[in-house]
Amino acid sequence: MTSAPDTIDLDPEILAAASESKAWPFEEARKIVARYKGGDFPETVLFETGYGPSGLPHIGTFGEVARTTMVRHAFRILTEDKVKTRLLCFSDDMDGMRKIPDNVPDPEALKPYLHMPLTAVPNPFGGDYKSFGDHNNAMLRRFLDTFGFEYEFASATEYYKSGRFDEALLNAAAHYDAIMAAMLPTLGEERQATYSPFLPISPKTGRVLYVPMKHVDAKNGTITYEDEDGTETTLPITGGRVKMQWKPDFGMRWAALGVDFEMFGKDHGPNAPLYDRICAILGGRAPEHFIYELFLDENGQKISKSKGNGLTIDEWLTYAPTESLALYMFQKPRTAKKLYFDVIPRAVDEYYQFLSAYPRQDWKNRLGNPVWHIHNGAPPAIDLPVPFALLLNLVSASNAHDKTVLWGFISRYAPDVTPETHPELDRLVEFAIRYFNDFVKPSKQFREPDDVEAQALGAISQKLGELPFDANGETIQNALLDVARGIERYQDHTKKSPTGGPGVSVAFFQMIYQVLLGQERGPRFGSFIALYGIDETRALIGKTLGSGAAA
Structure with missing residues (x-):
């Protein structure tokens, strides 16, 4: 902030x-x-x-x-x-x-x-x-x-x-x-018998005592009670000798x-x-x-300082910028929220999406934009050519352990973008590597494709081979959809394609993520391929299908 x-x-x-x-x-x-x-x-x-x-x-x-x-x-x-x-x-x-x-x-x-x-x-x-x-x-x-x-x-x-x-x-x-008179009706019968709004600090043991008062002397500013050893004790209520419930x-x-x-x-x-x-x-x-x-926490239990469940402040900041946490606090404060590691990537990308939208908005919408509140009315101008979720997928596919490898892909995707020109993106690259190594990599679960899925992946590779090497994410995404529309398993008849035929089921892209990256879901796969590279994606498919390279 x-x-x-x-x-x-x-x-x-x-x-x-x-x-x-x-x-x-x-x-x-x-x-x-x-x-x-x-x-x-x-x-x-x-x-x-x-x-x-x-x-x-x-x-x-x-x-x-x-x-x-x-x-x-x-x-x-x-x-x-x-x-x-x-x-x-x-x-x-x-x-x-x-x-x-x-x-x-x-x-x-x-x-x-x-x-x-x-x-x-x-x-x-x-x-x-x-x-x-x-x-x-x-x-x-x-x-x-x-x-x-x-x-x-x-x-x-x-x-x-x-x-x-x-x-x-x-x-x-x-x-x-x-x-x-205000407190007693809110207490049970047993608690009423011993309750006092004043808690003496025992001069003998130093403990905060939950004991009934024998006498409260407002004129002299003292309380009288029975200490832990049974002795009647009178204390001034001033100077830190007594605190309130x-x-x-x-x-x-x-x-x-x-x-x-x-x-x-x-x-x-x-x-x-x-x-x-x-x-x-x-x-x-x-x-x-x-x-x-x-x-x-992820199990729906209230987070607690003494239990240490849920995320700590330092843990969030190990994997994401501070502003993403501030965004998470701004959104829907009257709605219960689960606070665990899986929420971080989405919070990061949403923050930059709000930041990108801010200059294009009128003042009515700007004052409703979380970044105006996060930055006390002065949001910074930041260009982020690659979303955080795509960076995570890039780490996953490339097995990169240092950011120079990732920057090789990014520089090919956006030649004018460097760590020096885009320090915020450079910071996110480091966050992505940490997050992937600690949370994504240990939970990756690849599965073998069945015959229909293997044929679909082969068709994807062939379709990608027909595209120019510098095709953009939208072009690649449309090519993927064309493949899916020709496979009955992935046709969704509740949706309509631009040509009037059936739409594409989300199961198609779930399959791609599960088989190729060992993940359940991710951002638009066309955008990922544009960043990772068409040849690299075809090689990944070929490795998965056991043919070295997909033809």
């Missing part, structure tokens, strides 16, 4: 298109504008995202910041950049470690620290970071910085211990009964900081009215919400 600009383009055409844009960031931004009817905005409008550092950051965490940044930029357009904004990335790093994550080294070493604040748990990864929470916070900041996000990082531990929440906590003590903590933080916008996943949706109510009890105004659907 492009870093947030100091100034933004306020061309009258953009402003007019923005006022009517149906893109979801503009729809959310209009809610914030409507929040301050008459334009009576505060000095700063605050956008917030939350992060629970119980595990390493995953792509869903990044998605909240990326999407909130898009709404923030849309808000700047709608207000003609006359209102200051801030984006606060808040880490709940004072939460107790309820379970040991599955993906940490030496989990046994962390057992003595269960239920201690994450910033009091030793860092299992080694290095310069003092605690588990500090390490995970640093991993989040590193990635957000890589993307150029403009944000401020906030640590719950620092806010509680420095006294920044002291006033809000004293206010919560003064409204203790009202908070309990996570549901009241949402409302307290919103009221204390004056948050105007926060998005969260569908799993928080049922609790949102409760967060809002507690915020109101404490004299605040609940922010505008955006509830997005959850990310799933």
